[in-house]
Amino acid sequence: MQYITDVREAKEIDRMTIQEIGIPSMVLMEKAALAVAGCVKSNAAPESHVLAVCGMGNNGGDGVAAARMLWEDGYPVTVSLIGNEENASEEMKKQLDIARKLGIHICTGLPSGEYDVILDALFGIGLSREVTGEFADAINWINEQDALRFAVDVPSGVNASTGEILAVAVVADFTITFGTNKRGIVLFPGCNYAGNVVVADIGFPKKVVEKVLPRTYTLTREDAMEMMPPRILRSNKGSYGKVLVIAGSPEISGACYLSAAAAYRMGCGLVKVFTAAENGPVIKNLLPEALVKTYDSELDYTQSLNRFDITKSLQExxxxxxxxxIGPGIGTAEPAGIMLDEVLKEKNKAVVIDADGLNVLAKKETYFVKREDGTRKICLPENVVLTPHLQEMTRLTRFELPVIRAKIVEQALLSLESANCQTLVLKDARTVVTDGGEVYINTIGNNALSTGGTGDVLSGMIAGLLAQGMRPTKAAVLGVCLHGLAAEEYVRRKGGRYSMMAGDLLDMLQEILPK
Ligand SMILES: NC(=O)C1=CN([C@@H]2O[C@H](COP(=O)(O)OP(=O)(O)OC[C@H]3O[C@@H](n4cnc5c(N)ncnc54)[C@H](OP(=O)(O)O)[C@@H]3O)[C@@H](O)[C@H]2O)[C@@H](O)CC1
Ligand SMILES: [K+]
Incomplete structure (x- = not known):
């Protein structure tokens, strides 16, 4: 597991390390600079002419120190200072003093000349507002240069918490970030500016990081494999749980097939599909391993007798x-609403609501608490997992799409508001999973997933894990991670991102899951 910090957490780790543990700020800075210089040496030619563009905070101090280390190693180095030196932080002043005593070339403002390597040390986690004036000019100039760009801690201009671009930002080839990865360079659009990210250990004590307990984390392939539910030596189909997939409508049959097949592929013991009668033969043909139960989609479900029948059948x-x-391809007609209400009476068994199930849910006021500004908080118990994409999220919460897109973690948390309620899987290029407490950000997968049906596969995968006894949030996190791994495996094996279809993920699960 890798922690990902926002600005508040990163600053708190800095503060505690310096003030409570007593490791001097300059020691941390020297280590940060060593990591930056090391990354340059590993990736740039030995004769490279280096320019360090430095702001007046400690990010600038890192830049000056890294420039000094490269200079000691024989690189031709220039330091360019942007901003008023009178406002420089104590550490920055000390670094400048050292560099001047050594005779390193320091200029005020942007230099003329050409450089092979640029260190971007204008702003790190201290960026506090939109970038304007000479700072914006410097960033634009850096981006125009034909040089390898190394961002110190965070590309200047990227909000290190949200990934938003505060007017303009450096487009880096490498970002060397300190101690923990930063949320703003994991999330879009910030991650597009970061290039290759190196998380450098600069000596923040583990104890401090654990005490600050960053809220956000991500997983590696190894973490995912370790989380897999165990297979018992002496087992049978009853040992790994039963998934009920309530899905499909007269017009749509593929979604319930994909979801049901994915549940099986994740290792659950039995899958039953509850669907419109029109789908029965299709499912039996595509997935003979599944049990199938159908309802008559042509009946009038405003009639209480028909409602009673479908409810009774579903209860069994x-x-x-x-x-x-519940949800894949289910449509928004009357039966979907009746079935959703019935399923939500269940408080002890895990329930995944996906696709049209979410659209039906969005129309039922009873599951929400309205705020004065018209937005809504979702109020469902902890056995429920919701898997909306951003558009479905706007229907659920009434948050505006651009706001969710810009602040995906904050909006996910706001929609739940308190810990230990339902699990939310907010699907995007960086899917976020949270139950209101910890936040998982998925960094695995690729844009081959941007195709119809991949969401249905995900809902089935999560259910397959739930059936094997995993807690909802854990199953959701692991499902999302494995879903991404399956897409990566497809691209690795087939060499392309264009051709993947949702069904291919099912085949890739066979490849990525533990043998
Ligand atoms: N603490 C430590 O010991 C360690 C810290 N480390 C390093 O320090 C970095 C954090 O340093 P930091 O806190 O000094 O903030 P930093 O990113 O340099 O920016 C602050 C400066 O920017 C300015 N400013 C902000 N926004 C602006 C804007 N839009 N436009 C114009 N100016 C703007 C702001 O000015 P002001 O807001 O006061 O006007 C101030 O001058 C961190 O990312 C890491 O690299 C490592 O060495 C490890 C040890
Ligand atoms: K920077």
Missing amino acids: EIKWATCIV
């Missing part, structure tokens, strides 16, 4: 199941 299946998926 809910009783049978270990966990339930």
Whole structure:
């Protein structure tokens, strides 16, 4: 597991390390600078002419120190100072003093001349507002140069918490970030500016990081493999749970197939599909391993007798199941709403609500608390997992799409508002999973996933894990991570991002899951 910090957490780790543990700020800075210089030496030619563009905070101090280390190693180096030196931080003043005593070339403002390497040390986690004036000019100039760009801690101009661009930002080839990865260079659009990210250990004590306990984390492939539920030596199909997939409508059959097949592929013992009668033969043909139960989609479900029948039939299946998926391809007609209400009466079995299940949910005021500004908080119990993409999220919460896009972690948390309620899987290029407490940001996967049906596969995968006894949030995190790994495996094996279809993920699961 890798912690990802926002600005507040990163500053708190700095503060505690310096003030409570007693490691001097200059020691941390020297180590940060060593990491930057090391990254330059590993990636740039030995004769490279280096320019360090430095602001007046400690990020600038890192830049001056790294420039000095490269200078000691024989690189021709220039330091360019942007901003008023009178406002420089104590550490920055000390670094400048050292560099001047050594005779390193320092200029005020942007230099003329050409450089092979530029260190971007204008702003790090101290960036506090939009970039304007000479700072914006410097960033634009840096981006125009034909040089390798190394960003110190964070590309200047990127909000290190949200990934937003504060007017303009450096487009780096490498970012050397200190101690922990930063949320702003994991999330879009910030990650597009960071290039290759190196997380450098500069000596923040583990104890401090654990005490600050960053809220956000990500997983590696190894972490995911370790989280997999165990396979028992003496087992049978009853040992790994039963998934009920309530999905499909007269017009759509593929979604419930993909979801059901994915649940099986994740290792659950039995899958039953509850679907419109029109889908019965299709599912039996595509997935003979699944049990199938159907309802008559042509009946009038405003009639209480028909409502009673479908509810009764569904109740039996809910009783049978270990966990339930509702929504893929289910449509928004009357039966979908009746079935969703029935499923949500279940408080002990895990329930995944996906796709049209979410659109139906969005129309039911009883599951939400309205705020004065018209937005809504989702109020469902902790056995529920919701898997909206951003558009579905706007329907659920009434948050505006650009706001969710810009602040995906904050908006996910705001929609739940308190810990230990339902799990939210907010799907995007960086999917966020949270139950209101910890936040997982998925960094695995690729844009091959941007195709119809991949969401149905995900809902089935999560259910497959839930059926094997995983807690909702853990199952959601692991499902998202494995879903990304399957897409990466496809690209690795087939060499392209264009051709993948959702069904290919099912085949890739066979490749990536533990043998
Ligand atoms: N603490 C430590 O010991 C360690 C810190 N480390 C390093 O320090 C970095 C954090 O340093 P930091 O806190 O000094 O902030 P930093 O990113 O340099 O920016 C602050 C400066 O920018 C200015 N400013 C802000 N926004 C602006 C804008 N839009 N436009 C114009 N000016 C703007 C702001 O000015 P002011 O807001 O006061 O006007 C101030 O001058 C961190 O990312 C890491 O690299 C490492 O060495 C490890 C040890
Ligand atoms: K920077």
